[in-house]
Amino acid sequence: MIRIKLVTGDDEKASAEDNKDDVDNSLLKLKALTACRILSRDSTDLNESIENDHVDLMAQVIDSSSLRWSTEVKFEGKKVLSNCIQQSETVRAYCVQSDLLSKVFHLITSHKAYDEFERFDLRLMFLLTAKCEELRTVANQKLRAIEGLTTCLQNITRLQKDRKTVPSDEAVYMGELLKLLFNVTLAVDQADDKDKLVRLCTALDHAINLPFHSDADQQNVITNMIGLLTNMLDTKDPTLVIFPPNNTNNIDKLLNFLMKILESMDSNDGNLLGLKQEISPVLMVLWGVSKLHPHVRKYLKSVILPPLTTEDLKRKPEEGGSPKARLVKLFTNADTQISMMAAEFIFVLCKHNVGKMVKQTGYGHAAGLLARRGLMMGGRGDEEFSSDSEGEQEEEEGYKKEAHKVNPITNVVEEERPSPFEGMSDEQKEYEAMKMVNMINDLMKTGIIKPATVGPDGKPVEVEHVLQLQEGLNIPPTSDDQSDSD
Structure with missing residues (x-):
């Protein structure tokens, strides 16, 4: 096993006295750290090779206030520390006991450039809070990380006032910041920390409406924001800030985001992993906010489940490119989690009314959900929904004209076919x-x-x-x- 040691300041002096050669110590440190970074990619014998002093030394290297190390050396030190946290249980155990999380968080709160060098601090804290669950509690209770990270997000949004678009580097930084907030909010108590979450959601509302340089930048921010929102579906107040009554801009962004993914999946058959990673979170958020906020559910129903007409009944619910057709198509997806979530989302839009669910999707598509919920004989689910007075007659009018011809299994009016028993005794x-x-x-x-x-x-x-x-x-x-x- 090769061991590489970085000399400290005192050792450096002694070395300089003994060796009169003109050695570029900064370059030497950089090369040593590069070797450490490459070696730390392999977890074999890594636990036995690393000592606590090595982790402390890396913490000194990445300290932004230290003038002993060049920026290149600090950046390489962050990469080494990142690999060690990922690959070594020994390092992670020591990180829980040490104050490394506090040091990294202090670096984040002083960010101003929002470049790749500073983004790596977010990556380090993300790894620490992802690999060590205990540190999520430390981040919330001791470091007040939600407040600090929310301030970082607010600082970025304030910079955009006089800009036409958000620079790509800052958009990427925002995405990494939202990933970190996802980890931190996993340990939050949504009732006790409601005020913190409301402030965070206010910052999210500003962020999602910024003019981004490219669609890719906007998609990156929205993707990570959706992941973060999955941790806030138990209380109304925080999400009400992002999805207020009489303003559907943000809910439209999420729905359009989902439709773009489903459209791209049409030409990328079999990408179940992509489906699960991209579609599951946004379905969960749309389902959750529809249950929490009647105005959101009512609006999404008007877009996804518009009043049935005779034209709709000429084709199966899963046929076509409408939002409803794409979601119903997910009911038969090979990934059971995706199929269940899509069905539950439509069921919420139907206010857990079995008759309306069958009317919109057909009994064949709804059967799986009804079997799981014990509703195959009809009825309603256990959830209670608010009552809205308008829209009932309009929804039923087109349907009633052809209702007697509809096949309840496929929810489509089929051509009359001769009976197979015709002419038989x-x-x-x-x-x-x-x-x-x-x-x-x-x-x-x-x-x-x-x-x-x-x-x-x-x-x-x-x-x-x-x-x-x-x-x-x-x-x-x-x-x-x-x-x-x-």
Whole structure:
């Protein structure tokens, strides 16, 4: 194992006295740190090679107030420390005991350039709070990190007053800052720290409406802001600052962000990882704020689930490029988390009314959600929603004209087809029926299919024999179509 030691100031003096050669010590330190950075990428034997003194030395190197080290040396020291935090449990354990987090946070609060050199401080604190859960509590309670980082975000937004667009470096810095805020707010108590979160959301509202240099910069900021908002869906006041009544600009930005991702996925089939990383957070935020704020839910419903017309019923709910079609298409996504979240979001827009859900998506698409919630017999979910007086008649008008022709499974008006039993005698019909029963029974025995009936709790119950499917066919009418005031 190669060990590389950086000489301290005292050692440097002694070395200079013993060696009269003109050595560029700054260049030597830089090369030594570069070697350390490369070696620290490999975690093999790293725990055994690093001592606490080495971490303390790196903390001295990155100190912005020290004149002993050049900027290049400090930057390389940050990279070494970053690798060590990622790769070494020993380093992380020592970081919890030491005051490294406090030193890094102090560097962040003094940032003014917002360049790559300063962004690495954000990366260091992000790694510390991501890898060491204890440090999130320290950051909140001891360092008051939410207040300090919110001030940093406010300082950046104030710089943009006299600028046409946000420089790309500052946009990238904002993205990294929002990532760090995500970690810090994981340990926050949303009720006790409500005032802090309201102040943070006020800064977020200003940030999301800045004129960015490029779409990529704006997408980066919005992506990380969405991640941060997933930690604030338990209380109303903070998110109400970003999504106020009578102003839909910010909710439009999130919805447009989601639609752009779904459009890009059309030409990138099979990218499930990209789907989960990009779509899950924004679906969670849209779902959460729709539950919290009636005005948001009502607006999103008007955009995603507009009144049904006869034209809508000529094509399946998942066909086309409308927001509704793209979201319904997610119901059958191979990633169960994405399919569940998309269905739950639409269900919230329907105010947990099963009849409205089936009317908008078809029973086939809604069946998975209804089975999970025990609502296969109809009814409503447990959540309570506010009552809105307008829009009911308009929504029902176009639908009622063709309602008797709609296939409830696909939610589309299908062309009339001749009956397959036409021209058959009763004996032939009975023969074909028993043939189908035997085929289904064979498939059940091999485990290929598992037929089920709806149990008393509204959830599917697997049957042991195909003839059990005949039981309970006289299902009483449900109250799904009861009047809803949305």
